[in-house]
Amino acid sequence: MLAVEGIQAGYGGSQVLFDVGFTVEAGEVVALLGRNGMGKTTTVRALTGLLPLQAGSVRMDGHELAGRPPFVRARAGLGLVPEGRQVFLTLSVTENLVATARGRGWTQARVFGLFPRLAERKRHQGSQLSGGEQQMLAIGRALMTNPRLLILDEATEGLAPLVRAEIWACLRDLKAEGQAILVIDKNLKALAALADHHVVIEKGRVAWTGTSDALAADPGTVERFLHV
Ligand SMILES: Nc1ncnc2c1ncn2[C@@H]1O[C@H](COP(=O)(O)OP(=O)(O)O)[C@@H](O)[C@H]1O
Ligand SMILES: [Mg+2]
Structure with missing residues (x-):
């Protein structure tokens, strides 16, 4: 479904991505791993069009998205839950969800089914929500675009353990429904599951790719690339 090949990108004169490529099939969950500063967020920005590509290709179902603006990539099915959540602070929960709604499938009611807490807060402004509620709203907002691929950049960062567990449970449910997901997170154990x-x-x-079983069987890779 998504094929990323040879992408190069950076900021100003400094190149950050030299050669990133991977694929995500329909219904698949792929984890993007690596220590801080290795280029995960930059990869996501390059995929979604928030950062121009210097080289390489980003294809959805064979359609080239390189050079296309972010809204075209969103329409092609890339739905981003950005690092730092970035919900609209002065809009209500409902307004945040309506702002991005597009296509069929996801409705406010369905988002509230996934995150009952948001339903209780639907008239509250983004700024009045807890960090966990903002994260749920950021996920709900991305789902309202009916993404073919949901991309989450550090969605559990800075959240209390119980709220994290809720986010992981939500991702499991989405996967069970066939939602394809590209997920960046620090929790290897949750990602492996x-x-x-x-x-x-x-x-x-890209320094290594493989299944969860292959990663578990390869402590050297974890030590070399993932331990701080
Ligand atoms: N807006 C920016 N301007 C300049 N350099 C940046 C910017 N954002 C990130 N970088 C640099 O790009 C590199 C990769 O960062 P990033 O993609 O955010 O890493 P990760 O998400 O893996 O922690 C780092 O060296 C970082 O300092
Ligand atoms: Mg990052």
Whole structure:
């Protein structure tokens, strides 16, 4: 479904991604791993069009998205839950969800079914929500675009353990419904349980790819690329 090949990107004069490539099939969960500063968020920005590509290709079902603006990539099915949540702070929960709604499938009611807490807060402004509620709203907002691929960048970062567990449970439910997901997170154990395969990024290049079983059987990779 998504095929990323040879992407290069950076900020100003400094190149961050040298050669990143991987694929995500329909219904699959892929984890993007790597230590801080290795280029995971930059990869996601390059995929979604928030950062221009210097080289490489991003294809959805064979259609080239490189060079296309973010809204075209969103329409092609890339739905991002960005690092730091970035919900609209001055809009209510309902307004946040309506703002991105597009296509069929996801409705406010369905998002509230997934996150009952948001239903209780639907008239509250984004700024009045807890960090966990903002994260749920960010996920709900991305789902309202009916993404073919839901992309989550550190969605459990800074949340209390119980709220994290709720987010992981939600991702499991979405996977069970056939939602394809690209997930960046620091919790290897939770990722190993959820992801079909893993892509490890080291200094802007793919250093390792494999299944959860292969990763578990390869403590050297974890030590080399993932331990701080
Ligand atoms: N807006 C930016 N301007 C300049 N350099 C940046 C910017 N964002 C990230 N970088 C640099 O790009 C590299 C990769 O960062 P990032 O993709 O955020 O890593 P990760 O998400 O894997 O922690 C880092 O060296 C970081 O300092
Ligand atoms: Mg990041």
